[in-house]
Amino acid sequence: MSSIILKVEGMSCNHCVNSVEKAVKELGAEGKVNLANKEVEVKFDETKLSVGAIKDAIEEQGYDVVQ
Numbered sequence: 001m002s003s004i005i006l007k008v009e010g011m012s013c014n015h016c017v018n019s020v021e022k023a024v025k026e027l028g029a030e031g032k033v034n035l036a037n038k039e040v041e042v043k044f045d046e047t048k049l050s051v052g053a054i055k056d057a058i059e060e061q062g063y064d065v066v067q
Contacts, residue, residue: 002046005039007067008058016063023057 011020017033020040024031029044042054055065 001043003041003043004051004054005041006055006058006065008033008038008040008063008065010063011035011038019061020058020063023061024054027053027057029054 008020011017011033012035017035020033021031024040024042027044027049029042029049031043032041033039034041040058044054058065
């Protein structure tokens with residue numbers, strides 16, 4: 001398992017947290033949002049999932065991945 005921390009702009013409430021965590025979970029990864037730091041820690045299997053796919057899934061929810 002790999003782990004990455006992504007900076008995500010546009011999250012401001014629990015609905016945002018749920019949207020991002022659900023989008024990551026649907027990919028087969030585990031995401032944990034830190035709303036105060038505007039970060040998402042994602043644990044994933046790098047043989048099955050790319051960082052690009054994770055970023056795309058978050059951005060499809062309407063948020064900007066800046067790192």
